[in-house]
Amino acid sequence: MSDIIKLLPDHVANQIAAGEVVQRPASVVKELLENAIDAQATQIKLLVKDAGRTLIQVIDDGKGMTTTDARLSFERHATSKISSAEDLFALHTKGFRGEALASIAAVAHVDLKTRPEGEDVGTQIEIEGSTIKSQEVCACLKGTSIAVKNLFFNIPARRNFLKSDSVELRHIIDEFQRVALAHEGITFMMYHNDGELFNLPKTNKRQRIVGVFGPKTNEKLVPVTEDTEIVKIEGFIVKPEFAKKTKGEQFFFVNDRFIKHPYLNHSVSAAFDGLLPDRARASYFLFLTVDPKTIDINIHPTKTEVKFEDEHAIYTLLRAAVKHSLGQFNIAPVLDFNRESSMDTPYSYKNKSVEAPRIEIDRNFNPFDTVSPKSGYTGTPNYKKESTSGWENLYDGLEKHNKSSGFSSVEIEVEPEAESLFVEQESKGFGDKPLVESETANTYQVHNKYIVSPIKSGMLVIDQQRAHQRVLYEEFLRNISLKESVSQQLLFPLRLDFSANELLILDEIKDSLENTGFIMDRPEEGVLEISGIPAGIPESEVSIVLEQLLSDLEHEVPDTGFSQTDLLAKSMAKSMAVKTGEKLDDLSREHLVNKLFACTEPTLSPFHKKTFITLSVDELDRKFNA
Template identity: 45%
Template sequence: MADIIQLLPDNIANQIAAGEVIQRPASAVKELLENAVDAGATEIKLIITDAGKSLIQVIDNGKGMSETDARMCFERHATSKIKNVNDLFHIRTMGFRGEALASIAAVAQVELKTRKADEELGCYIEIENSVVIKQEPCACPVGTSIAMKNLFFSVPARRNFLKSNAAEMRHIVDEFIHVAMAFPQIFFSLTANGEQMFHLEAGNLKQRVVQVLGNQYASKLVSVKEETDYMNVYGFVGKPDAARKTRGEQYFFVNNRYIKSGYLNHAVMSAFDNLINKDSFPLYALYIDLDPTRVDINVHPTKQEIKFEDEKIIYAFVQAAVKHALAQFSVAPSLDFTLNAEIQQLDAVSKPYTEGTKEDVSGSQLFKTFTQRHQAHKVDPSEKSELKHWKDFFTSPQQPASASQPETIGEYSLDISAGYAAPQKQSSLYQQSDKLIATDAHLLQLHTTYIIAPTQSGFLLVHQQLAHERILYERFSVAAHGRQMVTQKLLFPSTLTVSPSDAVLLTDLLPELKMLGYDVEPFGKDSFVIQGVPADVSQGNEKHSIELLIEQFKHFSSDIKFSKREKLIRCLSRQQAIKAGQHLTQTEMRTLVEELFSCNTANVTPTGSPTYIEFKEDYLDRMFGR
C-alpha cells in the first residue's frame, strides 16, 4: 500500500504560514515597519498605492544587509535576533520569528534593495512566489528599501476577501500610528497614492502624541510618570473634559510594542471613577517598560495580545499611576477658598462701600450714560415698550404660537414634515393595532426618561430615547435607500479638520452622508467644508455632529457584520436621538408617541431593545388581587 503522508513544498508551506502572519495589507505594513525599526533607522518612509493591494514600500536608512543576509532573510524562520531558547525570553526587538519576509515573498512580488555603510555597492533581489527571479549588485543609499507588489497575486481567493480600499487604508493607517507612537525619536512619513498623509518629525513623546492625535489635544493631556524597580509607567491621559461617548483614542504599549488589553483598560477606567460619566471613555497613550522575562509576547501571531507574569501587579501600578497624575495636576474638581494676599490689599476689597462712595459712583458720567433716558445705551424697561407684542406678528389670533413651529427636543427637531411623509392622524383617536390613545389624554413624563400614555385597556410605558432612536432609524433608512433627506444649506459653511485616519474614513462616507442630508466636500489635506446639514440639526452643532458620527462609526461593534450604510444609519439614529434626562412638553411627548406608532416596527429598536411596555387593565387587576 502506497504511503500517503508527504512534506509540503516550501512555497505552499510559506503560503499557509502567510495566512497567519499576512492577513491583509496592514499586516505586511506592520511587519516591514518593525523590521525597519529593528535595523536602527532614524528615518522610515512608507509608500502605499491602491490601499496596499498594488504596492507597499518601506524605505529606511538603517544599517542595511550584506548580500548573503539579503538572500537569507526570505527563508522560513531566518532571524538575526534569536540564537538559542533563552533569547526567546529576553526579546526587546519588534520582529523576531523570521516568518514575515518569507510569508510576504509567498504571496507577493517582492523587490529588495539594501546596502551596508562599509560596502560600495548594494544588493538587488527580486522574488516571486518564494522563488528568486533576479539577484545582482546595484547602486543604492545605505539602508533598505523593500517593495511588495500585487499582494495575494498567487492566491486570488485571498485577494477577493479584502475589503474596500478605504477600509483597508484605515487598517494601514492604524498600524502605521501604532509603530510611529512607539518610537517618537524616529522620523516617519506615510504617502498614499502620491499624497502625503503623515509627516512626523522626530521629537519627544508629547510632540508625537499631539502630531498623531491632533493639535486640539495639546492642552488636554496630563503627564503620567511612575518609576519602580519592577516596572515603569509613563505617557499621557486626557483630562476628563476630553472624554468621549465612544471609545476614543486609547493606546497601550509594553516595551514599545502596541498591545490590546481589556484588563489594563479597566485599570485606567477605574482611575477615572467619579471624574467622567459612566458612559464616557477617557483618552490615553500609556507606555509600560518591564523586564522581558516577566511578559510573554509570543502567544498570538500578530503579537498584539500578550501575557504578564503577574497581571494584578501591572493593574495596580497602572491604576495608581493614572490616579496620581490626575490628582497631581488638580484635574479632580475642587474649590479654592483661599484669596491671594496681593488681591486682599486692594482698595476694592479692604475698604467698605459707603454711602459717599455710592453717591460718587452714581454721579459719574459713565453711570449716567447707561441709566439716563435718550442715551445710546439706554434700554427702557417700561410696560409701554413697542417691542412687547412682537410675537403677535407671527401668529394669528385663532392659532397658538406653538402650532406654527416644529417642536424641538434637545438639539434636534421633531418637525414631522422635515424630509419624510407625516403620518395620517385621526380626528379624535390615534390608533395603532389595538392601542388607542385619545388626543385629549394627558401624557406624563416619569424621571425625565419614560412617557406614560393611557389607552382604553391600560397604559403604555414608553422609553423616550429608545423610541426616538426607532423613529430616526426608519427615517434614515428611507433616505439612505433612495429618498434623499432635505438638506439645510448653511449661510456660513463650517470648516472641519480631522486626523488623517479620520479623513480617510470621512471621504469614504461622503456619498452615504449626502443621502442622509449632510453636504460635505473635501477641502485639501485632512479638511472638509460642511455646506449643509439635515434640516433637523440645530445651527452651530454641525461640526460636533459629524465628529461624533465619525467616532461612533469607527468603534461600531465589529462582532456583527453590517454594511457601511447600515452602520451609518444606526450610528446617526443613536447619536441624534433625545437622551434620558431631557424634559419634554406635552406636545413633544405626543409627537414622539404618535411618530413611534407610525413606524413599521414600533416595538423594538434596531438593536432589539423594547421601545415601550404595555400594561393591560386585566394584568393590573391581577396585581392587586381583583
C-alpha cells in the same frame, strides 16, 4: 495499511504560516516597518498604492544586507535576532521568529534591493509565491528597499475577503502610527497613491504625538512620569474634558512595542473614575519600560499581547502614576485643608499691640422699674411697663358669637402657596420651541420613560426612546435614499478637530452625511468645518452626534451601499432620539405615537428591540382578581 502522514511542501507551509502573520495589507506594513527599525534606520519611507493591494514599499537607510543574508532572509525561521531559546527572554528587537518575510513572499510578488555600508553595489532579488525568479547585482542606496506587489495574488479567497480601500488604508495608518509613536528618534514618511499623508521628522515624544494627531492635541496632553524598580512609566494622558466616545487614542507601549492589554487599560480608567463625561473613554499615550526578562511577548503571532511577571504591581503603579498627574496638574478635584484666608490678621494690624476691650455696663439697671434710674449711663433704654387692667374686656361677646354662628361659618386660614424652590423641568417638544400643552391629553407619560395610550382592547405602553429611534431611523433612510434632506444653515460655521484616521472615515461617508443635512468642508489639515446641519438637531450636539458616529464606525466602515446607509441612519437615530428621563408635553407625545405607527416597521427599534407592548383589559382584570 499505507502511510498517510507526510511532510507538507515548503510553499504550502509558508502559505499556512502567512495566514497567521499576514492577515491584511496592514500586517505587511507592520512587519516591514519593524524590520527597518531593527536595521537601525534613521529615515523610513512607506509607499502604498490602492490601500496595499497593488503595492506596499518600505525604504530605509539602515545597515542593509549582504548577498547571502538577502537570500536567507526569505527562508523560514531564518533570523539574526536570536540564536537560542534563552534569547526569547532578553529581546530588544521587534522581529525574532524569522517568519515574516517568508510568509509575505509566499502570498505576493516581492522585489528586494539592499546594500550594506562599505559595499559599492547591492543585491536585487525577485520572488513570486516563495519562488525566486531572479537574483542579481544592482546599483542602489545604502539600506534596504522592499516592495510587496499584488498581495494574495495566488490566494483569491483571501483577496476577496479584504474590505474596501478606505477600511484597509485606515488599518495601514493605524499600524504606521503605532510604530511612529514608539520611535520618535526616527524620521517617518507615508505616501498613498503618490499623495503625502504623514511627514514626521525626528523629535521628542510630545511633538511626535502632535505630529500624528494634529496641532490641537498639544493643549490636551498631561505628562505622566514615574520611575520604580519594577517599571518606568512615561508619556501623556488626555484631559478629561477632551475625552471621546471612541477608543482610538489609547496607546500602550512596552519597551517601544505597541500592545493591547485590557487589564492595564482598566487601571487607567480607574484613575479617571468620576472625571469623564458619560460613556466617554480615557485617552492616553503611555510608554512602559520593564526588564525584558519579566515579560513574554511570544504568545501571539502579531506580538500585540504580552504577559507580565507581576501584573498586579504594574496595575497599581500605573493607576497611582495617572492619578498623581491628574492631581499635580489640577485636573482632578482635591481637598484643600489650608486655613481660610479671611481669618488671617489684616496687614494694617500687623504691628499693633494687643489691647483688652473695654465694656461699659449700668450696674443699677432694673428692667422691672417703671422709672429710669438716676445714673449717668445714657445708653440704657427706658422700659415703660404697660397697664394690664381691663384684660377681661377682650373676651366680651365671644361666647355669644360662638353659639350663634355654628360650624357653618368657621373659616380656616390657609397659608399662601409658597413658590417652589426648584424650577420645574420644561416639557420638551420635538421642534425648536416647546410645544403648547393641550387641554385634553390622550396619552400619559410614566416616569419620563414610557408613554401610555388607551386603545379599544386595553392600553399601549410605548418606550419613548426606542419609538423615537425608529421614527428617526426611517426618516434618515428616506432622506439619504431620495436625497430630500432639509439643512439649517449656521450663521457661524462650526470648526471641529479630528485625527487623520477620523477624517478618512468621514470622507468615506461624506455623501451620505450630506444627504442627511450636513454641509461640511476641509479648510485645513485636521479641521472639519460644518456650515449646515440637519433640521431638528441643536448646534451644541453636532460634535456629540459625529463622535457617536465615529464610535459606531470604529471597527469597520461598511462598503458603499445599503450597509453604510443603514449604519449611518442607526447611529444618528441613536444620538438624536429623545432619551429616557426627558419630559414630553402632550402634543409631543401625540406626535411621537402617530409618527411611530406611520412607520413601515413600528413594532421594533432599529436595534431589534420592542418599541411597545399591549395590555388588554382581560390581562388587567386577571391581575386584579389574582
